[in-house]
Amino acid sequence: MIPAAFDYEVAESAEHAIALLGEREDAKLLAGGHSLLPAMKLRLARPSALIDIGRVSELSYIREDGDHIAIGALTRHREVRDNALLRAQCPIVSHTAGLIGDPQVRHRGTIGGSLAHGDPASDLPAVILALEAELVVRGSGGERTVPASEFFTGVFQTAVGPAELLTEIRVPKLGSTGWSYVKMSRRAQDWATVAVAAVVERSNGSLGKAAIGLTNMGGTPLRATAAEEAIAGGSSIEDAVKLIPQGTDPPSDHAASSDFRLHLSTVLGRRALEEAAAR
């Protein structure tokens, strides 16, 4: 399969990429290409032009920034998985990056590309939501910071405008906060049938507060708000996870029925919360 013809431009910098985006209708940014190129080969995407940001090294970094870790959008999954600072300060992101696709995919795919693609079955979006991370988006008028809760707007849709570039992901330092990301997929290298991210605060040996992110349980990654409220109100994990399906609308497809996903979310939710509480 060969993509439909397109024009190709190489961006020399983030500013250059934004300028090129402004000049073109229907242009797409190309980073690692591991979501975009398969879609173009199937002709599900037919951009008139690709603007290749793959060489914009200023967007590839992981560094400390106050009580956050700042991750450049072009950082590849492999580097996110292996980075010592991130593994120490926000290990759920490294752990999850190591579960994406397979080694070859992780060598090319980028954190920014994965998030900006907005696939509800991707792993990182639910984690970013549960972490209440911030996403930095740059356009010709300057930069703005979007909370993760406002970033994913629909199936394959995000808050990044047509002439904007996601430049940075800011995740909190977790300290003693417990975490887990539990993913089930039927085949090696597959997308999650369902996955659950849990970030929990503990007080006196019990759960004080939990943030729960859900992968592939609707058109966007979701927070399990009802279950989170139950935990904040003192419910046991066993009781709280029964509320995870509330407000979700999981798809039925070759991997699982919607009903099975509803059930699976409670099972994986329990495992994730128990692991997070113990970690």
Next chain:
Amino acid sequence: MRRVALSVNGTRHELDVEPRDLLVYVLRERLGLTGTTVGCDTSSCGSCTVLVNGESVKSCTMLGVQADGLELTTIEGLARNGELHPVQQAFHEHHALQCGYCTPGMVLAAVSLIEAGEATDEDAIREGLEGNLCRCTGYHNIVQAVSAAAGVS
């Protein structure tokens, strides 16, 4: 068309490619390096795996223009002075192939895994080769071969 310079198996090639030309077809059809096979063409099976700056990459999911200026290694470039690469030799000794179609990608994925220091035991090898499918399901001997090449039992 766009002019790109590729270093493939240590030889520099300058050629004009269409932006939509996938790297695997640049290698196979423009440079005649047909050792890199096309299996699924959907970045699932890994038969088209090559090394890009030493790391395994599925060449059906990378444009030729993205490889401009990068160092590529295909299966044709692994042997040195008529001597098989240790991973190739291990595949030979452990009979780690049946039809052989997945073998070039499997060997290069294994080389990348071993050089990254991640082929630490059998589980890590199985996990590390999850991007490569063998339709003959000959995984047992493949894992034996990679274990031998990596020096783990």
